[in-house]
Amino acid sequence: MANIIEVKHLSYKYGEEQQPALKDVSFDVHAGEWLAIVGHNGSGKSTLAKSLDGLLPFTEGTVTVDGVQLTPETVWDVRSKIGMIFQNPDNQFVGATVEDDVAFGLENRQTPRSAMLPRVKAALAEVGMAEFAQREPSSLSGGQKQRVALAGIVAIAPEILILDEATSMLDPQGRSDMLALVRQLRERQHLTVISITHDIDEAAGADRILVIDDGQLIEEAQPATIFARGEGLVEMGLDLPFTAKLKQALQQRGITPPAGYQTTAEMEEWLWQSLSNT
Template sequence: MDHKVLVSVDSLSFMYEDQQTKALDNVSFQIKEGEWVAIVGHNGSGKSTLAKLLNGLYFTKEGSIRIGDIVISEETVWDARKRVGMVFQNPDNQFVGTTVKDDVAFGLENNAIPREEMHKRVEAALEKVNMLSFLDQEPHHLSGGQKQRVAIAGVIALKPSIIVLDEATSMLDPQGRQEVLELIKELKQENMTVISITHDLDEAARADRIIIMNKGKVYQEGKPSEIFQLEKELIEIGLDIPFAIRLRSGLEAQGIQVDKITLTEEELVTELWTSHFKK
């Protein structure tokens, strides 16, 4: 099935007032409905600036961002934000309610959703992120992964077309990170369009497509299997290669051949035991 283009970034440039160089320089790409795209880069590459432009937190006169049929501007930003939900790095900074239920309901109240509909959406969103049993819990009692799942529920309840995760797993422990990544995978399977802004290539390896940012420009773009063949280039621009890729290279240096390109530890383990321990 050929999905329609949902996000179109065209010749986008942006410069902060106190800077001499552009944070973004002539950036163009498209994202289709139902895709999970990871936008990756080291600190200062422009990826977080791009996230804020996608959600209308910043505006620029150079280039454009189109969300469906809406070109983001100061005049259209509120319509655009109905289509783009944002989850930030620190879940503690996102909570405004005294309970999980109140927090997920906050955005719905601001959008004047009728009370009966609001209750249905809150429960449905929390059930989707496996947090319904925490409905009346105080947010500060939750783990990092649980807090981030509640933050995602608050976005899901608003029914956006796109969810943008700006370093949403970077402050989580391994378990919390795994919880959130599994949730992202489930949302994508339900045709949610996901844009994850991250410096973590282990996270990016799970996406359908990766856009590498470097010095405000699109450096490379492609499927994870294509991107990770550029191992040396990625290291040169300051990115950490996924553990599974590094381990595969180490094994091959020791004479242990791994025929299939593996992007995750699970894939590498499966490839090793199926190819080297056949009866």
Template sequence: MTDTILKVKNLFFRYPNQEEDTLKDINIEVKQGEWTAIVGHNGSGKSTLARILNGLQMPTEGSVIINGMELSEEKLWDIRRQVGMVFQNPDNQFVGSTVEDDVAFGLENIGVPRSEMIERVEESIRRVGMKSFLTQEPHQLSGGQKQRVAIAGVIALRPAIIILDEATSMLDPIGRKEVIQTIEELRKEMGVTVLSITHDLEEASRADHIIVLNGGKVFAEGTPSDIFLLGEQLVQIGLDLPFAISLANKLKSIGVTLESNPTTSERLMDELCKLTYKI
């Protein structure tokens, strides 16, 4: 049975000077090695939850347990070593003058010996497909390349969980595809646990598990197929259905039913090819 690496129990959070809780009785579990997407419209509480999971905010009530450790002021830095975050704007994440300097920065901060640091920098950059950009200046990179370097900086620290906080929202389609492909490859190669915070159901469709937040509460959770069966309910809380789901629904409305409900564009193409073959 897959181990639980993250457990959130009866979590509440309220910002100072606010009358209402931003997060209300959140209960979730994340399994080791899985990709879990937390989705919701702006203001649903998903980014606040991400900051709590990395110890940037402390819960008002409830508990967060990561890799067997409960989040507290005393365990804060231990928790942060377990959780790496990739933020929305890649330009705000760079501190080094070159790609390799930037990836090495976090390792220097935690006192990793130089010989080990060199190995970790080279390995992490290779894993994200940026080996030929070692000495490149970050401002010369595309958006997708910058995020891949940011991911390299995180995996060099060897966290148990990587959180992507709207990490693809500012990228063009090519950059978004690069980052998602990188994450999928890292999961296969390293077994890393991924938690993506997003409002993009197209991106979330590639996850193993989806948690939907609405108004600071868990609205629904399940596999992508389970979640997309909610259809219009997702639209009503401000989410856009993935193209594959929308097209499949339109085909069904005119009497064309696919063998299975596709959750990604690739699966939609497979279903359309089957349909064409039958015709």
């Protein structure tokens, strides 16, 4: 599978701090995959996300996006390939209305108004926010604001979407709805998705997971391999996924669940079969 992002020996330090926020991080992102980058608060995962988009001037190493090495001269070319949604959507709203905000990215790309208007309308319809086009972004709920931010990404049609803790301020239903919408858009637009998160259940839906701790990449594997570490996740400052907690609860009641990691769907199937056989 071809790589759309290649990161080589990336390091970054904030100001005069002695401790680097990133230390010699190297990894690839495959075109079309969903990659989750997980770690506890302060682990360096958000610093890494901002480095990929040229928002932070890393001090050592290289980032190559779709064959273009990120430099001060190429930063706008690289950013044209990436859309990013942050933890707090209020920090990225610039328009007086929802419609204006979605149009902002297209205006920066000097898209003619005749082409811009239908793209904005289609993008809002895509995320279920067409009826809010003339509303002020500040009047929306958290989930609605993230949908508008996502509509801005849909409008510019990048190749890569980075979610930087984009669901952390949403309630469980809002988080589920947002992730389902991203999955749908990924399929329709063939997006590469990078999810920066400390939510293990969110990471469970990824194709591959990178674990960052104290600015270093300490593990890279598929979700099942990562989550099979069980209590070892807690030692890395991470929570256990829901299915692991469910297994612990079942074991406390004298029920022996399958070994290894199971997805929620796999656990549901096992529970259904177990109940059917009793």
